[in-house]
Amino acid sequence: MSKVYEFKAAFKRRKGLWRRIQIKDDQTLKDFDSIMRKAFNHDKDDHLSEFFPGRAWRSKGFGEIDPTGKGKGSKLRIKTLGLSEGDKLEYVYDFGDDIQHIITFEKMVEPKKGTSYPRIIAKNKPKYNYCEACNKQGKKTKATWVCIECTNEREKALFLCDDCLIKEHEEHYADELTY
Ligand SMILES: [Zn+2]
Ligand SMILES: [Zn+2]
CATH class of the missing domain: 3.30.160 (Double Stranded RNA Binding Domain)
Known part of the structure; x- marks a missing residue:
């Protein structure tokens, strides 16, 4: 029976902007990348992205992922990342604009029947700007x-x-x- 990892992902420069994400342990960084792109509205452009085991660019990344889900970093499974609760990953979307995100592994939960993963289960309360x-x-x-x-x-x-x-x-x- 597979387990589900629960993460909180936030913009590094705007920590009030976050999403809580669940992903199964046998899913890959490609799956994680696709939900990150969706969660932070990065799915309209076609830039590269990469996950890092520590600080972005200061640690050796898991390899780039392109918008079609291909790339050196895409095949790694979540359970092979060696994460313990409280560990942080970093995620960069668009190597030019360098949009950095901090991803905290909060806890492991049981999968729910009939639910598809990865999924976004919560987000910050939005503070809207008006036209x-x-x-x-x-x-x-x-x-x-x-x-x-x-x-x-x-x-x-x-x-x-x-x-x-x-x-x-x-x-x-x-x-x-x-x-
Ligand atoms: Zn203008
Ligand atoms: Zn208007």
Whole structure:
């Protein structure tokens, strides 16, 4: 009978942004990578990623994984990583932007029948930003983007919804927000 590992994964630079993830011990880093991409909205781009047994880049990583799930690091099974409760891994998505995550192995649990793994079982309570353009028209709309160009120019974050980004900032470089 296989066991289930329960991890808490968080952005290293925004620790309040976390997801709790369960994965079976006989699943691989490829499976872990796919749920990390989904959990942190990294599944819209096609960058490489890598897990590390310690600090990112300072420890020798398990090998890169590409967006199709192939790569040197993809075949390792979770149970072969030698993890004890409380151990931390690190995960880097996109070697250019170097988006680092800390992953803590919290505990081992029993698998639930009829449940597919890996899965996200909890996440931080989101603190939403609202679209500034909508706000000016008296509407409260959840922002999904930050316009990097306008933010840099006026030195204050400009949050926008999908519609307002397309309408007025389509040519601008923008980042999608994760909550
Ligand atoms: Zn808007
Ligand atoms: Zn803009």
